[in-house]
Amino acid sequence: MNRIKNQRGFTLIEMLIVMLIITVLIAIAIPNVAKQTSAVDEKGCKAFVQMVQGQVESYRMDNKKVPAMTDLVAGGYLKTGETSCPNGDTIDISTEGVVSSRAS
Template sequence: MKFLKASNEDGFTLIEMLIVLLIISVLILITIPNVTRHFESINEKGCSALVQMVQGQVEAYKIDFKTTPTIQDLVDNEYLNDDKTSCPNGDEIVIQSDGSVSVK
């Protein structure tokens, strides 16, 4: 009777799995700091774009009502939604007496 010997076993060895886990860990350690830096940049750009949009709504309100609005005036007259009165990072948007829009 002949015994068949498996010459080619399928699967990974423990060393191969550890090498793969090491490579994945290194990649994660490299990417996480880069991703957090990009979130800061995205928030800054989003806030800048929101300020420009509110400035446009202030100008439209001034044309319609011949007066400088407050943020609440813009919300009440549906020039802005309630969620557009502050930046994504939490900074409040304010309208100066001359109609210019800035971040507090």
């Protein structure tokens, strides 16, 4: 019985201070993560546009004409779901074969 009385633990105030510190750290970290998500989407779209440009050039070498997006999918150059950027922007192919993205 004497052993139980001598054991010490954290007080309520100490626990509240630890919770306050953790809350402040989370409040600082979450906005930074949200900002990075949009930057990742932009970079992902630029990389996707470059990949589609490569596929357009490959199609042009194989078929001697500039493809539309449907031609790339039908020819197996792109998968069916790969017709827009990860952030939702639309991919356009000009008549000269230049690939660009625009906000949808």
